[in-house]
Amino acid sequence: MSLRKEHELHQRRKGRNVGVGVLLASFVVLVLALTIVKVTSAGFKFPNTSSDVQQTEGQN
Known part of the structure; x- marks a missing residue:
């Protein structure tokens, strides 16, 4: 548990990263x-x- 609340921007990035990971x-x-x-x-x-x-050419 962190002392500070996670910023909304980080939550959106995490969701996008999970989506890219699933697609990959x-x-x-x-x-x-x-x-x-x-x-x-x-x-x-x-x-x-x-x-x-080379082997097939040598046989001809």
Whole structure:
């Protein structure tokens, strides 16, 4: 418990900060969920790396 009452401006800032934090957390969860869905899908293949490309060129 503080000795002085919190100013109204700080209360508004705290509410705004909580709102921004919730939006940021929901964005992170959305990106994580989309990544998990993309990686676990049956048609997912890792992109060719330079070593893979060199090996396939050597076979031709």
